[in-house]
Amino acid sequence: MTHDVLVIGAGPGGLSVASGLARAGACVQVIDEQPYAGGQIFRASEKSARAGNEIRGWLGEEYSGGLDLIRSAKRQERIDWQFATSVWDIRCEDDHIELGLVHGETASITQARHVVLASGAMERPAPFKGWTLPGVMGIGAAQTLFKDAGLVPENGVVLAGSGPLLYLFANQLLSAGVRPGAILDFAAKWVSAQHLVPLTRVAWHSRTALLKGLKWRSRIARAGIPHLFGVDELEAVGKDEVQGVHYRKGGQSHQFETSLLLVHDGVIPNTHMTVAAGCDHNWLAQQQYWQPGLNDKGQTSQQGLWVVGDCAGIMGAEAAEIQGRIVARNIAGKLGLAIGKAEATQAQKDLAELKKLAALRQFIDLQYPPAKTFATPADDTVICRCEAVTAGEIREIAQLGCQGPNQARAFTRAGMGPCMGRGCGLSVSRLMAEVSGNDIEQVGHYSTRTPLKPVTLSQLASLNDT
Amino acid sequence: MADYDVAIVGGGLLGSAFGWGLARAGARCVVFDEGDNAIRTARGNFGLVWVQGKGQNMPAYASWSLRASRLWGDFATELCEATGINLQYVKGGYDIAADEQELEQTIAGLKKIQAQMGGAAYDFEVLDHKVLKSEIPLVGNIPGATYTEHDGHCNPLLLLRALHQDMQAKGALYRPNCPVASVNPLSGGSYQLLDRSGNVLATAGKVIVSAGHGSRRLNEPLGIDLPIRADQGQVLVTEKVAPVMKHASSSVRQTDNGSFLLGPSSKDVGHDTRTDLKTLAAIASRCITIFPFLGSLRLQRAWGALRVMTPDGNPVYQQSEAHPGVFSFACHSGVTLAAVHAFEVASWVTDGVIPAEFGVFHPRRFNV
Amino acid sequence: MFRRGQEIANPVRFKFNGQTITSEDGDTIAAALLAAGVTHFRTAPEDASNRGPLCMIGNCFECLVDIKGKGSRQACRERVVEGMSVRSHPGLVVPKAQP
Numbered sequence: 001m002t003h004d005v006l007v008i009g010a011g012p013g014g015l016s017v018a019s020g021l022a023r024a025g026a027c028v029q030v031i032d033e034q035p036y037a038g039g040q041i042f043r044a045s046e047k048s049a050r051a052g053n054e055i056r057g058w059l060g061e062e063y064s065g066g067l068d069l070i071r072s073a074k075r076q077e078r079i080d081w082q083f084a085t086s087v088w089d090i091r092c093e094d095d096h097i098e099l100g101l102v103h104g105e106t107a108s109i110t111q112a113r114h115v116v117l118a119s120g121a122m123e124r125p126a127p128f129k130g131w132t133l134p135g136v137m138g139i140g141a142a143q144t145l146f147k148d149a150g151l152v153p154e155n156g157v158v159l160a161g162s163g164p165l166l167y168l169f170a171n172q173l174l175s176a177g178v179r180p181g182a183i184l185d186f187a188a189k190w191v192s193a194q195h196l197v198p199l200t201r202v203a204w205h206s207r208t209a210l211l212k213g214l215k216w217r218s219r220i221a222r223a224g225i226p227h228l229f230g231v232d233e234l235e236a237v238g239k240d241e242v243q244g245v246h247y248r249k250g251g252q253s254h255q256f257e258t259s260l261l262l263v264h265d266g267v268i269p270n271t272h273m274t275v276a277a278g279c280d281h282n283w284l285a286q287q288q289y290w291q292p293g294l295n296d297k298g299q300t301s302q303q304g305l306w307v308v309g310d311c312a313g314i315m316g317a318e319a320a321e322i323q324g325r326i327v328a329r330n331i332a333g334k335l336g337l338a339i340g341k342a343e344a345t346q347a348q349k350d351l352a353e354l355k356k357l358a359a360l361r362q363f364i365d366l367q368y369p370p371a372k373t374f375a376t377p378a379d380d381t382v383i384c385r386c387e388a389v390t391a392g393e394i395r396e397i398a399q400l401g402c403q404g405p406n407q408a409r410a411f412t413r414a415g416m417g418p419c420m421g422r423g424c425g426l427s428v429s430r431l432m433a434e435v436s437g438n439d440i441e442q443v444g445h446y447s448t449r450t451p452l453k454p455v456t457l458s459q460l461a462s463l464n465d466t
Numbered sequence: 467m468a469d470y471d472v473a474i475v476g477g478g479l480l481g482s483a484f485g486w487g488l489a490r491a492g493a494r495c496v497v498f499d500e501g502d503n504a505i506r507t508a509r510g511n512f513g514l515v516w517v518q519g520k521g522q523n524m525p526a527y528a529s530w531s532l533r534a535s536r537l538w539g540d541f542a543t544e545l546c547e548a549t550g551i552n553l554q555y556v557k558g559g560y561d562i563a564a565d566e567q568e569l570e571q572t573i574a575g576l577k578k579i580q581a582q583m584g585g586a587a588y589d590f591e592v593l594d595h596k597v598l599k600s601e602i603p604l605v606g607n608i609p610g611a612t613y614t615e616h617d618g619h620c621n622p623l624l625l626l627r628a629l630h631q632d633m634q635a636k637g638a639l640y641r642p643n644c645p646v647a648s649v650n651p652l653s654g655g656s657y658q659l660l661d662r663s664g665n666v667l668a669t670a671g672k673v674i675v676s677a678g679h680g681s682r683r684l685n686e687p688l689g690i691d692l693p694i695r696a697d698q699g700q701v702l703v704t705e706k707v708a709p710v711m712k713h714a715s716s717s718v719r720q721t722d723n724g725s726f727l728l729g730p731s732s733k734d735v736g737h738d739t740r741t742d743l744k745t746l747a748a749i750a751s752r753c754i755t756i757f758p759f760l761g762s763l764r765l766q767r768a769w770g771a772l773r774v775m776t777p778d779g780n781p782v783y784q785q786s787e788a789h790p791g792v793f794s795f796a797c798h799s800g801v802t803l804a805a806v807h808a809f810e811v812a813s814w815v816t817d818g819v820i821p822a823e824f825g826v827f828h829p830r831r832f833n834v
Numbered sequence: 835m836f837r838r839g840q841e842i843a844n845p846v847r848f849k850f851n852g853q854t855i856t857s858e859d860g861d862t863i864a865a866a867l868l869a870a871g872v873t874h875f876r877t878a879p880e881d882a883s884n885r886g887p888l889c890m891i892g893n894c895f896e897c898l899v900d901i902k903g904k905g906s907r908q909a910c911r912e913r914v915v916e917g918m919s920v921r922s923h924p925g926l927v928v929p930k931a932q933p
């Protein structure tokens with residue numbers, strides 16, 4: 001074993017844990033499938049900095065700020081960077097963890113005693129009628145195109161769903177000179193009375209974040225972009241691609257013409273890898289997602305496997321960075337590395353800061369709950385895009401006594417396609433819970449098997465020679 | 467009177483075939499099954515309806531498999547008519563050899579079965595490279611294959627679904643998430659099935675223990691010996707491909723939806739269903755030799771599943787002497803044998819006796 | 835659907851379904867195709883419907899394309915290379931005999 005610790009993911013969480021460990025004297029390797037550091041939030045930050053282009057300006061200060069984090073990590077000599085390398089297999093043994101990697105066309109196997117997963121989040125799949133049409137995409141997806149390639153939607157793009165990302169992205173578009181056709185907001189316009197208490201609790205120390213949100217919204221209003229609150233149903237229409245969107249609000253149907261419908265229903269942890277590694281998971285009912293169960297140090301139920309950042313539960317980039325520092329100290333402790341005095345004082349501050357962020361997150365979560373319409377798709381809505389399985393089929397087999405999502409996968413092929421159930425896993429569990437009347441916790445989730453990322457048979461076969 | 471004529475423990479391929487066969491014959495029956503994450507071989511197998519290689523050390527098993535294969539077409543048709551589910555059964559199967567040695571072994575094995583069965587009852591062809599290539603143009607530079615009409619393949623997941631669906635339509639009760647902890651003989655000759663807390667789940671005149679790897683635990687307190695172990699098999703499945711081969715081969719087959727199934731391996735690793743890269747790599751290598759185009763395909767998924775393996779690899783069918791209403795059945799090849807399990811074994815249970823000709827399958831054979 | 839926020843500075847040319855597309859060096863194939871107005875990336879094998887990118891981070895596989903010499907690949911994870919030949923994914927791979 002050539003490294004003390006392998007870190008999967010070079011977003012805020014992974015960069016922070018790797019820097020912390022390197023500073024403590026550990027030998028670390030960071031693996032990311034992207035060709036550069038930054039993760040989702042700071043995607044392609046280095047690339048656009050090199051070009052010195054306008055795009056950075058359009059994306060805003062927060063995005064530009066990520067460069068400092070990346071540069072400070074890159075100064076650490078003890079970090080070995082493996083970009084454009086994806087992790088497609090994970091296997092936990094008693095005293096080490098083995099990973100299968102692909103870089104270019106070459107597959108390899110690596111192992112270490114400690115592995116930190118900082119593989120981030122994904123946008124929550126939001127099934128609705130017509131969502132398989134080309135031209136329906138995630139808001140995060142469009143933002144990725146913006147950051148990575150400087151692509152912007154054409155005027156008239158419709159943004160739908162809920163959460164702060166809706167407002168942030170609309171602002172980024174306005175900066176780039178793009179006028180969205182409409183914002184179909186699933187959230188209510190004002191904070192509801194029942195959320196006022198958590199709001200006052202976070203109001204003061206999270207004032208910057210809250211003000212930022214208000215500023216985004218008022219800019220949308222000032223620009224005269226139709227911003228409709230309290231939308232509760234969506235349908236994309238078109239023959240071979242999106243031509244328009246129908247939506248319902250207050251019991252009335254309306255429509256917009258558009259060739260691009262961007263949808264966002266929050267993000268959820270990317271648990272594909274922790275499930276494959278055999279870790280225990282908990283169901284977070286309020287946010288409707290699975291998260292790996294962690295001990296107070298950040299370690300999963302598998303010895304030597306740690307998780308930081310959004311793949312441990314959605315807390316945002318700042319929290320990911322703090323968690324990274326905390327877990328770095330905990331692993332350094334296990335490796336018998338000394339921790340300096342400055343680090344020890346930082347530890348106290350980190351815990352306090354994390355608490356504040358948790359309170360802010362609680363408010364955001366209450367204000368932007370997952371939309372009901374995506375959780376209860378109509379019978380004819382496709383929920384497994386890969387195998388074209390509808391919600392109705394899942395309900396039908398659930399009525400036949402099919403025990404849970406894994407049997408449902410066997411019976412219907414939902415979750416057997418190329419995405420391996422990333423897209424339909426939550427929907428299938430939810431539908432089975434709906435029919436059986438059981439809690440999702442009891443119903444359970446898909447099991448995940450190799451490969452976690454694409455690998456060809458000849459790449460796999462080449463491992464025979466190693 | 468007992469609640470049911472027959473209670474079946476285990477809703478895998480064995481239990482479901484019995485449940486369907488019994489319900490079809492008009493018996494009142496209930497099938498108990500575990501939850502979603504149970505060890506369920508029925509969900510991890512290769513989908514072959516296969517005779518080759520079966521019973522090389524027990525002629526009765528070879529003829530039993532052959533009988534199953536002959537009934538399979540009717541079995542699939544009947545299930546399809548009842549449920550609308552097409553089991554994708556295709557008759558006829560190859561055994562494609564990756565090298566000369568494999569081919570020789572396969573031919574020797576087939577000749578042995580043929581001798582056991584008395585010639586004409588079991589015919590097969592040997593195809594050299596040229597003939598095979600004319601049938602499947604994409605084969606690589608390999609020596610050839612054998613082919614027999616008696617082998618075939620199906621979609622085993624749809625088989626399980628159809629059995630579950632239709633046994634319920636025919637009146638059987640399916641009880642998922644309902645593990646049986648013990649079987650308790652009652653004085654009048656019937657039986658109670660109890661859960662972990664000792665609650666009575668059902669009473670039944672007869673009980674079939676067909677709980678796969680869970681059977682031993684239920685059998686032991688009843689004094690029934692069931693010598694089985696887990697033999698792990700790993701399987702790979704590729705992305706979907708336009709039609710290349712219609713008939714299965716024992717280690718490579720193309721499914722109805724286009725993907726290729728490769729494998730399965732065989733290894734003793736206890737009750738561990740995880741895959742390992744060395745095993746997967748070995749399967750991939752061998753299959754690329756057979757079909758070079760497989761190399762550029764994306765691996766879609768791989769899994770491990772646990773065969774129910776007896777010491778000689780042949781089935782165990784037994785009726786308890788102390789508790790004659792209790793039957794304990796276990797075997798590998800539950801897909802192949804599903805047809806005989808449904809059409810024939812189910813009636814052994816209603817008749818209350820295993821016909822003498824099947825005495826060879828009693829596990830007392832391991833004690834001599 | 836999309837347009838480039840900036841002019842192409844370092845052009846890279848490749849073929850998509852036989853037509854030449856010019857893109858920025860370092861673009862993902864998905865970005866290059868979307869910028870060129872392509873919406874149909876793959877045909878779903880199960881219902882023959884048109885599909886295009888959904889997530890852009892490698893999760894949904896809706897962006898599958900066929901890259902000559904490489905096979906089925908996610909357009910959002912592969913970068914353009916001068917002279918490469920890309921086709922929309924037919925749903926079922928059409929295998930070719932190896933030389």
Ligand SMILES: Cc1cc2nc3c(=O)[nH]c(=O)nc-3n(C[C@H](O)[C@H](O)[C@H](O)COP(=O)(O)OP(=O)(O)OC[C@H]3O[C@@H](n4cnc5c(N)ncnc54)[C@H](O)[C@@H]3O)c2cc1C
Pocket residue numbers: 008009010011012013014031032033034038039040041042085086087088118119120121122123140141143144267308309310311316317320452453891
């Ligand atoms: C598409 C998208 C866009 C987002 N945009 C914003 C934004 O603009 N502002 C904001 O505040 N939040 C945004 N978020 C939320 C974001 O998750 C967090 O704010 C932040 O990026 C979390 O940091 P992280 O370190 O936990 O993970 P990430 O930043 O997500 O980093 C995870 C890294 O792991 C790598 N990775 C994952 N799996 C593998 C694998 N198998 N092999 C190799 N590498 C792998 C990924 O390539 C990625 O670089 C976005 C989320 C998504 C999904």
Ligand SMILES: Cc1cc2nc3c(=O)[nH]c(=O)nc-3n(C[C@H](O)[C@H](O)[C@H](O)COP(=O)(O)OP(=O)(O)OC[C@H]3O[C@@H](n4cnc5c(N)ncnc54)[C@H](O)[C@@H]3O)c2cc1C
Pocket residue numbers: 475476477478479480481498499500501504505506507508509510511512513514515516644645646647676677678679680681684697698699700701730771772773774796797798799800801802803
């Ligand atoms: C890799 C591999 C490939 C194979 N390929 C083929 C093939 O090509 N052709 C073929 O014919 N066969 C094949 N098989 C074998 C075939 O899958 C099995 O013979 C068949 O599934 C066994 O059925 P079963 O019912 O005995 O066991 P299982 O399918 O495992 O079912 C047992 C059931 O009992 C339940 N259970 C256990 N304990 C209890 C309890 N206490 N109470 C209630 N329920 C309980 C379990 O939850 C499970 O549902 C293969 C097997 C493997 C592993």
Ligand code: FES
Pocket residue numbers: 886887888889890891892893894895896897898908909910911
């Ligand atoms: S767009 Fe989702 S995987 Fe490429």
